[in-house]
Amino acid sequence: MNLLIITGMSGAGKSLCVKYFEDIGYFCVDNLPPSLIPKFTEVILQSKNPVDKIALIVDIRGGTMFLDLFPALQQLQEIGIAYKILFLDATDAVLVKRFKETRRQHPLSPDGRIAEGIEEERRILQAVKDRADYIIDTSSLTPRQLKEEITRLFVEGRTFKGLIVHIVSFGFKHGIPMDCDLVFDVRFIPNPYYVPELKPKSGLDPDVSDYVLSFPESRKFLTKLNEMITFLIPYYVKEGKTQLVIGIGCTGGRHRSVAVANRLAELQKDKGSSVVTQHRDIDKGDQGG
Structure with a gap:
């Protein structure tokens, strides 16, 4: 099983990633509670028609449930399921601009300033980013360029140098x-x-x-x-x-x-x-x- 955990900053492009990974043959599940990841993968493995490529999008929208991610990843290791982590990032200035353009509220500051929510989210996600196998900064990428980068890494299998x-x-x-x-x-x-x-x-x-x-x-x-x-x-x-x-x-x-x-x-x-x-x-x- 090729299992990919997609996470990262809100506004960095995870929703676009879902579409792109579906286009290249991944079975995608968005906003899955982290505690369900081990059980979900076991169900897939036991299926009569197992799926080879799975992308699970996990982020701060899950609130306190997101904190279950590390225990879930530990369980995956214990049952012998390998995984990779893709972390999508962008600069604070770009994230603020994207939230304002779409008139969305940041999930961590629904009644406050966007910048405060971004700061808190970055603090919470730092440990995940540190463990990521792939980090893509989307600050200067167009949707087409992001798709090309995903294709380069996950279809062409090019070596990831982290930059x-x-x-x-x-x-x-x-x-x-x-x-x-x-x-x-x-x-x-x-x-x-x-x-x-x-x-x-x-x-x-x-x-x-x-x-x-x-x-x-x-x-x-x-x-x-x-x-x-x-x-x-x-x-x-x-x-x-x-x-x-x-x-x-x-x-x-x-x-x-x-x-x-x-x-x-x-x-x-x-x-x-x-x-x-x-x-x-x-x-x-x-x-x-």
């Missing part, structure tokens, strides 16, 4: 993305904006990308940057970081930064990293490359 590399191209004219951990300026590369046949295009077009990457300084920069990121990732993972946001900036965020970000993403994928790419300013018009 998602999020590469975002941007234009300095529009400001540096606030959530970047590392920012790199590629305005030293010759600008396709000043090449008439390339100006109306973007870094997604092969001829623009070929132009940007044709220069020795571009290739050398990418080689050194890729080596540095590869070197840093294990240390970030060791410190418990689950998402590394790398900003690649040029003047307008349309040509050079896009081409460099895409190439860096390819290089990191070749290294086995889990990579998400976003081009924040690519459609913001004639901004100088």
Whole structure:
């Protein structure tokens, strides 16, 4: 039996996960009281048509029943049932924004401030997060990107390194993305904006990308940057970081930064990293490359 316990912060995307895991063949049960997990798995094993892949969503909605999770996991070990834990997380600022957008109340602060409920939930869940086999930070992930990450881990069986590399191209004219951990300026590369046949295009077009990457300084920069990121990732993972946001900036965020970000993403994928790419300013018009 492939048993997965899905938990994490309220608002981090567990309801979306249910749909995605059902799509890849998991039998999903949402909001199951933790104390019932051992009995539930025994029933499944004794069934005439046992289910191979099961995902159980357990979270703070169960109130004090959630505290039964660790005893339940201990029982699973005693009866010889292996399991994995997937923990979904997001930054406090993103969680607050999501609750406000959906006008939902936080389960731990139905009559109080959302931030207070998030703080208390994070305290309660820390022990579970510490034991998690997979931690996905959904702060910067779109629903499609979350589905791709789940597919990568649970369908393709890629090695989980505990960290998602999020590469975002941007234009300095529009400001540096606030959530970047590392920012790199590629305005030293010759600008396709000043090449008439390339100006109306973007870094997604092969001829623009070929132009940007044709220069020795571009290739050398990418080689050194890729080596540095590869070197840093294990240390970030060791410190418990689950998402590394790398900003690649040029003047307008349309040509050079896009081409460099895409190439860096390819290089990191070749290294086995889990990579998400976003081009924040690519459609913001004639901004100088």
